[in-house]
Amino acid sequence: MKNFLRFSLLPAAALLLTACPSEKPAETASQPSATQAPAAPAFNADSAYAYTAKQVAFGPRVPNTPAHVACGNYLVTKLKTFGLSVREQPFEAMTFDGTQIKGRNIIAQYQPTAARRVALFAHWDTRPFADGETDKAKRKLPMDGASDGASAVAVAMEIIRTLSRQPEKMAPNVGVDVILVDAEDWGFDADRIDGQKNLLANNGDGWCLGSRYWAKNMVPPGYKAEYGILLDMVGAKDGRFTREGTSLAKARSVVDKIWNTAAKIGYSDYFLFKDTGAITDDHVYINEAGIPTVDIYDHPPFGGENVYFPAYHHTTADNMSIIDRKTMKAVGQTVMQVLYNE
Numbered sequence: 001m002k003n004f005l006r007f008s009l010l011p012a013a014a015l016l017l018t019a020c021p022s023e024k025p026a027e028t029a030s031q032p033s034a035t036q037a038p039a040a041p042a043f044n045a046d047s048a049y050a051y052t053a054k055q056v057a058f059g060p061r062v063p064n065t066p067a068h069v070a071c072g073n074y075l076v077t078k079l080k081t082f083g084l085s086v087r088e089q090p091f092e093a094m095t096f097d098g099t100q101i102k103g104r105n106i107i108a109q110y111q112p113t114a115a116r117r118v119a120l121f122a123h124w125d126t127r128p129f130a131d132g133e134t135d136k137a138k139r140k141l142p143m144d145g146a147s148d149g150a151s152a153v154a155v156a157m158e159i160i161r162t163l164s165r166q167p168e169k170m171a172p173n174v175g176v177d178v179i180l181v182d183a184e185d186w187g188f189d190a191d192r193i194d195g196q197k198n199l200l201a202n203n204g205d206g207w208c209l210g211s212r213y214w215a216k217n218m219v220p221p222g223y224k225a226e227y228g229i230l231l232d233m234v235g236a237k238d239g240r241f242t243r244e245g246t247s248l249a250k251a252r253s254v255v256d257k258i259w260n261t262a263a264k265i266g267y268s269d270y271f272l273f274k275d276t277g278a279i280t281d282d283h284v285y286i287n288e289a290g291i292p293t294v295d296i297y298d299h300p301p302f303g304g305e306n307v308y309f310p311a312y313h314h315t316t317a318d319n320m321s322i323i324d325r326k327t328m329k330a331v332g333q334t335v336m337q338v339l340y341n342e
């Protein structure tokens with residue numbers, strides 16, 4: 001993913017954002033409070049950590065590589081062991097540099113017949129090159145994508161695993177779908193890719209190819225969800241989650257649900273009541289398809305208006321050494337409680 005409003009954000013709007021940060025939880029009359037709703041089951045961060053490590057151990061999950069195929073097979077098999085209905089959506093797409101790739105989206109459903117549904121999205125591929133490195137010689141190196149990719153898949157998997165283990169009387173009032181999208185991260189970043197052209201320039205920038213395909217060809221067919229939550233980079237030590245621009249514009253009430261819930265259950269150190277600019281990520285295309293969707297992604301809390309991503313983003317530093325169970329716990333437990341508030 002990348003920032004996209006950096007150059008188009010109006011100065012007036014930028015001023016407004018920085019001058020009026022919302023620092024307190026917004027009171028929402030319509031939302032049931034966490035004290036009225038049943039407490040969600042405990043989110044097991046050790047399990048989420050293990051799922052992260054397992055994906056990283058395959059090697060970089062770059063489309064068209066054996067590691068990518070093997071990790072995809074693992075995700076499908078693992079989700080089936082939870083007793084869930086699992087579907088695969090293969091697709092082909094062209095990346096910005098002209099590579100024709102084979103991708104696959106993976107969809108697992110919990111309580112598939114429930115009328116009210118919430119979708120959890122994460123991308124499972126890794127960026128093919130560490131072009132976020134400041135040292136230009138390192139920008140073609142592969143990267144592990146431990147936080148950017150694996151951690152979010154792991155948190156979504158652990159949530160749906162936990163739900164699948166609940167007795168019927170402890171089930172939430174909504175069905176939950178984990179939708180793992182492929183080929184999010186092979187996009188054109190003009191700031192970082194030296195001397196390369198975006199061959200898709202007339203037709204996009206090559207980011208989010210799996211979610212774009214899914215949004216146009218939904219699986220299951222005719223899919224509907226009340227809202228979606230996209231997880232991206234949710235595993236790093238000292239992870240911080242701000243209220244992202246497109247999420248606020250398209251799904252403000254869901255942003256409020258998530259951030260207020262985090263505050264109520266003690267995770268306001270992670271979920272900051274700070275509004276930040278819009279970025280290109282899978283939620284953009286899912287919102288366009290009519291599902292109001294919020295992006296929970298790691299945004300550095302300080303560093304100025306033009307700093308949208310943490311230092312490890314798209315670098316070789318995004319490996320298991322930065323993964324922290326505490327961050328995954330904060331995100332996983334908050335999202336679980338949001339589901340139990342419904």
Ligand SMILES: [Zn+2]
Pocket residue numbers: 001127148185314
């Ligand atoms: Zn990325």
